[in-house]
Amino acid sequence: xxxxxxxxxxxxxxxxxxxxxxxxxxxxxxxxxxxxxxxxxxxxxxxxxxxxxxxxxxxxxxxxxxxxxxxxxxxxxxxxxxxxxxxxxxxxxxxxxxxxxxxxxxxxxxxxxxxxxxxxxxxxxxxxxxxxxxxxxxxxxxxxxxxxxxxxxxxxxxxxxxxxxxxxxxxxxxxxxxxxxxxxxxxxxxxxxxxxxxxxxxxxxxxxxxxxxxxxxxxxxxxxxxxxxxxxxxxxxxxxxxxxxxxxxxxxxxxxxxxxxxxxxxxxxxxxxxxxxxxxxxxxxxxxxxxxxxxxxxxxxxxxx
Numbered sequence: 001x002x003x004x005x006x007x008x009x010x011x012x013x014x015x016x017x018x019x020x021x022x023x024x025x026x027x028x029x030x031x032x033x034x035x036x037x038x039x040x041x042x043x044x045x046x047x048x049x050x051x052x053x054x055x056x057x058x059x060x061x062x063x064x065x066x067x068x069x070x071x072x073x074x075x076x077x078x079x080x081x082x083x084x085x086x087x088x089x090x091x092x093x094x095x096x097x098x099x100x101x102x103x104x105x106x107x108x109x110x111x112x113x114x115x116x117x118x119x120x121x122x123x124x125x126x127x128x129x130x131x132x133x134x135x136x137x138x139x140x141x142x143x144x145x146x147x148x149x150x151x152x153x154x155x156x157x158x159x160x161x162x163x164x165x166x167x168x169x170x171x172x173x174x175x176x177x178x179x180x181x182x183x184x185x186x187x188x189x190x191x192x193x194x195x196x197x198x199x200x201x202x203x204x205x206x207x208x209x210x211x212x213x214x215x216x217x218x219x220x221x222x223x224x225x226x227x228x229x230x231x232x233x234x235x236x237x238x239x240x241x242x243x244x245x246x247x248x249x250x251x252x253x254x255x256x257x258x259x260x261x262x263x264x265x266x267x268x269x270x271x272x273x274x275x276x277x278x279x280x281x282x283x284x285x286x287x288x289x290x291x292x293x294x295x296x297x298x299x300x301x302x303x304x305x
Contacts, residue, residue: 085122087112089270091145091159097247097254098161100194100208100220101143101304105296107277108304110145114138114271120147121269131241131266138164138243141217143272143304146245146263153259161272162255163219166236166244174257177223177231177250179211187212194222219305225251233257241265275302 093106102108112121116135119125138144142164148155166172171182179186189212193205207226212218225231228251238244242262247253254260278299283290 081123085112086117090276091161091272093161096252097249098143098163099196099222099249099252101163101248102161102272103278103296103299105279105281106275106299108272109274109276110270111273112270114273115144115268118266118268120267132268137167137265138268138271139217140164140167140213140215141219144245145269145272147267147269148260149263149267150259150261155254155259159269160245160254160260162245162247162253162260164243165213165246166238166256168238168240168242170238170244172236172238172244172256174231174233177226177228179246181214186214188221191220194220219248222249223251224249230257236262238262243268272304275299275304 088109089112091108091110093102093104093108096104113135115138116132118132119128119130143161144164145159145161148158148160150156165179166181171180173180175185178188188209191208191210194208196204196206198204207223209221209223210218211221230251230253236244236256239262242264244256245260245263246255246257256262278296279291279294280296281294283294
């Protein structure tokens with residue numbers, strides 16, 4: 001004979017294999033048996049028992065949310081400023097002085113660390129310090145961005161982009177449209193014409209040449225005006241700590257032969273290295289339906305030589 005356990009006074013009712021308390025009381029735990037299982041029982045919640053509600057996460061105050069947004073914006077601006085100052089800065093080409101190497105509507109990155117840093121590597125020329133630090137000077141043939149050094153020019157301290165032709169101590173001259181460097185003519189070989197298309201459907205053929213500097217740097221130059229006023233010049237002797245700059249579009253470039261003069265090393269901002277976008281000017285920002293036909297796809301993601 002099996003002895004039943006003692007209870008708190010409520011009668012016990014046996015129903016099959018399950019034993020529960022009578023008088024409508026709910027047992028603190030029910031056991032269910034699965035005949036297909038290995039014989040182990042499992043604990044289930046009593047019927048009509050809801051799970052405990054989760055605690056709601058405390059809401060942020062409106063002031064705290066605004067503060068976090070402002071901090072995020074400030075951090076993003078600081079990161080962009082660091083990249084722009086020390087690594088790469090985007091520029092766009094507004095004039096044709098470097099055709100056909102660079103075209104109006106080109107967008108490019110300038111490598112800021114290529115020649116070290118000067119005061120003009122920083123926004124607004126702050127902090128002011130003389131010369132350059134952490135780098136060497138540009139080489140002949142490099143395409144560089146610099147601050148216009150001529151204080152008498154209306155373009156003073158604006159960003160210019162040209163090719164480095166003369167280094168400190170070099171003697172530079174143009175004779176009958178051919179570049180002379182230290183008394184020797186720079187090789188200049190006729191190439192296929194540069195074909196220029198305007199927005200009205202007109203086509204212009206511009207004489208083009210391949211010029212090769214000492215050291216092997218080679219690039220195209222344009223000669224729009226045979227025997228033009230810039231084809232014969234005096235001898236320019238580049239002072240120490242300065243550079244002589246010229247545009248590849250030789251008859252349509254304000255460079256060291258004209259108002260720009262010799263460019264101090266401190267005015268050089270960086271080396272143009274990479275084209276990331278180009279647009280031909282046939283579509284404005286207010287005409288997005290024309291954008292796909294205005295992009296110069298063949299110039300995207302190209303290296304500047």
